[in-house]
Amino acid sequence: MSVASALLVAAAVVALLPLVSLVYDLVHFDDVLRRAAERTAASPQEISQERSANRIVSAVAIAVVLLTSAALFIPALWLRRGSPVARAFSCVAGSGAALCCCGGYGLSLAAQSSPSTSELQAEVTRLSARETPAWVPLMSLPAVLVVPLAITAVVLLLLPPSNRFFRQPPPAPPPQPYGGYYAYPANHPEEPTNPPDSPDHPPGNPPRE
Structure with a gap:
């Protein structure tokens, strides 16, 4: 199933695009947090909690993105061999990736709509939205294609x-015994049909020339 394999590979590649935004936020977060803390006079404890929460969320998000892409890409390589096991893994991976992406989108929308719990968080959010280049969030937009690509591959x-492609050929039958012994191929046509000790060639009397 080359079409389903290509769709899964495309979904795996597109699923990696949010890494650009995640890595950018992780690299620049400390500087944004420092300036936000100076403007809000946040305590060292609030700064430490905000930094730890950001690192945990970023690490979990990066791990989910990498695992989702690997779960889509690896079974797609086995599909070309017609393996039923790869077919089952691909269906599970495609369905799981679609559910994971839908859940991630829902959590992201809920986090954006929920009000910040502290003045420090509100200032961090404001500085990040103002100073992050426009191309960074745009790189994550194609990730919405993971769901339709994965679902289409699973349907195919x-x-x-597709059953004809993944049907395994029957195993070769074992050699059948003949009269208590296994049958062997007949002699080659070029071999002599009469053994040396046949009546035409009695033992001890070689034929005369």
């Missing part, structure tokens, strides 16, 4: 026509 793998 589950359609009845």
